[in-house]
Structure formats: structure tokens, C-alpha cells
Amino acid sequence: MPVTDVVIIGAGAAGLMCALTAANRGRKVMLIDHANKPGKKILMSGGGRCNFTNMYTEPGNFLSQNPHFCKSALARYTQWDFIEMVGKHGVPYHEKKLGQLFCDNKSSDILEMLLDECQKAGASLHMDTSVQQIEKTETGYSLNTTLGTLDCTSLVIATGGLSIPTLGATGFGYQVGKQFGHALLPTRAGLVPFTITDQLKELCGELSGTSVDCLVSCNDMSFRENILFTHRGLSGPAILQISSFWHPGDAVEINLLPDHDAAQWLAEQQSERPNSELKTLLGEIFTKKMATLIAEHWFVSRPMKQYTHAELADIANRLACWQVVPAGTEGYRTAEVTLGGIDTREVSSKTMESLKSPGLYFIGEVLDVSGHLGGFNFQWAWASAYAAAQYV
Ligand SMILES: Cc1cc2nc3c(=O)[nH]c(=O)nc-3n(C[C@H](O)[C@H](O)[C@H](O)COP(=O)(O)OP(=O)(O)OC[C@H]3O[C@@H](n4cnc5c(N)ncnc54)[C@H](O)[C@@H]3O)c2cc1C
Numbered sequence: 001m002p003v004t005d006v007v008i009i010g011a012g013a014a015g016l017m018c019a020l021t022a023a024n025r026g027r028k029v030m031l032i033d034h035a036n037k038p039g040k041k042i043l044m045s046g047g048g049r050c051n052f053t054n055m056y057t058e059p060g061n062f063l064s065q066n067p068h069f070c071k072s073a074l075a076r077y078t079q080w081d082f083i084e085m086v087g088k089h090g091v092p093y094h095e096k097k098l099g100q101l102f103c104d105n106k107s108s109d110i111l112e113m114l115l116d117e118c119q120k121a122g123a124s125l126h127m128d129t130s131v132q133q134i135e136k137t138e139t140g141y142s143l144n145t146t147l148g149t150l151d152c153t154s155l156v157i158a159t160g161g162l163s164i165p166t167l168g169a170t171g172f173g174y175q176v177g178k179q180f181g182h183a184l185l186p187t188r189a190g191l192v193p194f195t196i197t198d199q200l201k202e203l204c205g206e207l208s209g210t211s212v213d214c215l216v217s218c219n220d221m222s223f224r225e226n227i228l229f230t231h232r233g234l235s236g237p238a239i240l241q242i243s244s245f246w247h248p249g250d251a252v253e254i255n256l257l258p259d260h261d262a263a264q265w266l267a268e269q270q271s272e273r274p275n276s277e278l279k280t281l282l283g284e285i286f287t288k289k290m291a292t293l294i295a296e297h298w299f300v301s302r303p304m305k306q307y308t309h310a311e312l313a314d315i316a317n318r319l320a321c322w323q324v325v326p327a328g329t330e331g332y333r334t335a336e337v338t339l340g341g342i343d344t345r346e347v348s349s350k351t352m353e354s355l356k357s358p359g360l361y362f363i364g365e366v367l368d369v370s371g372h373l374g375g376f377n378f379q380w381a382w383a384s385a386y387a388a389a390q391y392v
């Protein structure tokens with residue numbers, strides 16, 4: 001029966017980081033995963049170029065019912081620490097926008113770097129390995145697995161959330177939490193496109209593929225980025241961001257003219273270009289197709305001089321405060337993260353150790369800590385993993 005210091009379940013971002021860091025401390029580490037390959041989400045991430053961190057990471061970029069929880073780990077392993085590792089391995093990268101760092105080449109550069117570090121540090125990796133049962137022992141934990149029984153002093157749960165089941169996601173971490181007396185906060189899909197089923201669906205379909213810079217707001221949060229119309233509804237970075245703050249039934253407000261005061265802009269156009277048609281003027285801001293469709297769907301396009309003040313006020317309201325009530329989200333099938341999870345009020349923010357069962361640790365997305373879009377989720381995986389690795 002193999003006996004080891006540390007067993008980590010889940011060879012994703014957090015599991016790999018924890019394995020290499022703990023092994024570098026001289027701990028004997030076994031990293032196990034039920035999938036056939038490690039780090040599948042790393043490979044898929046950032047459109048294949050892995051947005052591995054964000055230069056402006058701070059606690060305010062994370063959602064959690066316990067917003068202070070992430071602070072300690074983020075301060076002890078920062079974006080600059082990860083950037084240093086990336087630099088040491090000669091992985092070329094660039095800032096795309098808003099502090100988001102992406103690989104120049106492929107996400108596999110990041111995965112290979114982590115696997116290389118694990119190997120050098122002596123952590124052993126076991127894929128295609130499932131855990132059937134976990135028991136607490138006097139000295140730690142005993143796991144019944146497809147590799148046989150594994151005994152360890154520290155057990156780390158790094159199995160992530162529920163998003164993208166086809167990449168190996170399961171609710172396993174939540175079951176383990178429950179088994180050892182942890183409270184679970186309700187889970188839901190985050191960073192996910194909206195589906196639209198009302199009359200707006202037709203407009204979304206007609207504009208499918210069109211991207212436009214907007215200010216999107218919901219529940220006191222706003223994001224200024226692009227939205228993307230799709231056949232199913234709305235996507236794009238601004239929509240993914242706001243989806244994490246949205247609850248069923250909520251309206252999302254979209255300002256299609258974030259650089260203008262819509263009412264003032266329309267009034268100016270009316271006095272300066274009275275004979276121009278509204279759709280022509282909108283076509284100078286949006287694509288011609290979008291301007292025409294908006295005009296067809298929302299108001300009759302006429303020369304500007306023909307609108308009354310009340311009509312212009314209504315048009316301004318449409319453009320700056322467009323209210324959309326999504327039917328739902330695309331769910332875990334396409335969500336980048338799972339919101340909710342293991343309640344962090346029962347986990348040490350210093351060590352990531354369970355306050356319910358000594359020697360049990362939770363890291364990464366399985367915890368109720370979710371980042372905004374832009375490299376923050378990986379930074380949480382690295383930082384929480386590093387914190388736990390100092391104590392396992
Ligand atoms: C398409 C996509 C793109 C993304 N792009 C980015 C990005 O560019 N930047 C960013 O910061 N974040 C991104 N994210 C989010 C990021 O990938 C996750 O937040 C991060 O991977 C979480 O790390 P983790 O180690 O906690 O979980 P995961 O990386 O999900 O790893 C969990 C591991 O546990 C294994 N596992 C699950 N259940 C079991 C079980 N029962 N037994 C054994 N093993 C199990 C899985 O096979 C997996 O290997 C993206 C997510 C998706 C889905």
C-alpha cells in the first residue's frame with residue numbers, strides 16, 4: 001500500500017502548482033486525476049493562448065461570499081511570481097489588453113512548464129486514476145483508488161468546478177467537502193454567454209458575429225468591453241463578465257453609446273445635420289448592418305429634423321439604457337467558471353486547510369472564489385495552490 005506525504009486529487013492548474021511547490025519543499029507528492037491528460041482547461045484557455053495571469057490582479061477582481069478570504073493567498077503568491085516562473089522557462093508572452101497576459105504561441109507552453117517543474121521536483125503524476133472512497137485515519141487520509149489504496153498525511157482537493165464536463169469537470173470536490181462536514185454554497189455558471197428567447201432573438205440572429213463596444217451593467221456592476229451577438233443570444237467579454245453578477249429574471253442594461261451622452265448627441269445631430277437619416281448617423285458609429293437593423297427594430301428611421309423631442313428622448317433611452325432580460329445562460333456546457341462551492345468561512349485563508357478536518361485542503365475553483373474574466377481565475381489557482389503547498 002503506497003504511503004506518501006501528500007495526495008493531490010486533480011491535475012489542473014491548482015493541482016499542478018501545488019504538486020511542484022510542495023515537492024520542491026521536499027514533500028513526497030502523488031498527483032492523481034481521472035482524466036487521460038493533465039491540464040485540459042489550461043490547453044483550452046484563452047482561445048488556445050492561455051491568459052495565465054493579470055498584471056492588475058487584486059482582491060476586488062474576485063467574487064466570493066467571503067470577499068476577504070482571497071487576500072492573504074493573493075498577496076503571498078502574486079502575478080509577478082508567476083510571471084517570473086514563465087520568464088525563467090523562456091515562455092514568450094504579451095499583454096493583450098487590460099493587463100491580461102497571454103502566451104505568444106500556445107497554452108501548451110504553460111502546461112509543459114508546470115509538468116516540467118513537477119518532474120524536476122519529483123512529484124509523481126498518475127492519470128486515469130479515480131478515487132472511490134476516502135477515509136480519515138489517525139495519521140491522515142486513506143484513499144481507495146483504481147491504483148489501489150493510497151495513504152497520506154495531507155489530502156488536497158483540486159478538482160475544480162462544474163464547468164465544461166467534457167474536459168473532466170465533476171462535482172467530486174463538493175462531495176468530499178460534504179463528507180467532511182463542509183457547507184456548500186449554491187453553484188451556478190459564471191463567465192458564460194446569455195441565451196435570448198423573446199423577440200430579441202431574431203435581432204441577435206441577424207447580427208450574429210457583430211461585436212460592439214458597450215457599457216454593460218447589472219446589480220451595481222458595470223463592465224466596458226465588447227458584446228458579441230450570437231444565434232443563441234449575447235456573448236463577448238462584457239457579457240461574460242456581467243453574467244457572473246446576473247440572476248435569473250434580472251435585466252441587463254446595455255449602453256450602446258458609451259462614449260457619448262446619447263440625448264446630447266442626438267440633439268447635436270438634429271441641429272447640425274437635420275436632413276441626415278438616423279440610420280445613416282448610427283452607421284457612422286456601428287456597422288451599417290447593425291444601424292439598419294436597430295433602426296428597423298426599434299424606431300422608424302427618418303431625417304433627424306422630423307423627430308420630436310419626446311421621440312429623441314425615447315431613442316436616446318433605447319441606445320443608452322437598452323434593457324435586456326436574458327432567458328438564461330448557456331450553463332456549464334460553455335461557462336468558464338463555477339460560482340459558489342466550498343464555503344471559505346470553513347477553510348483557513350492562510351493554509352487552505354479545512355477547519356473541519358485537519359490535513360484536508362481545498363484549492364482553486366472548488367472553493368467559493370471566482371475571478372473576473374482576464375487571467376484572474378488562473379492567478380487564484382496558482383496563489384491558493386502555493387499557499388496550501390507551504391503547509392501540506
Ligand atoms: C474554455 C475555458 C477557458 C478559460 N480561459 C481562462 C483564461 O484564459 N484565464 C483564466 O484565468 N482562466 C480561464 N478559465 C478558467 C480556468 O481554466 C479555471 O478557473 C482553472 O482551470 C481552475 O483550476 P483548478 O485547478 O481549480 O481546476 P481545473 O483546472 O478544472 O482542474 C481540475 C482537475 O480535476 C480533475 N478532476 C475532476 N474531477 C475529478 C475526480 N472525480 N477525480 C479525479 N480528478 C478529477 C479534472 O480532470 C481536472 O484535471 C477558462 C475556463 C474554461 C472552461
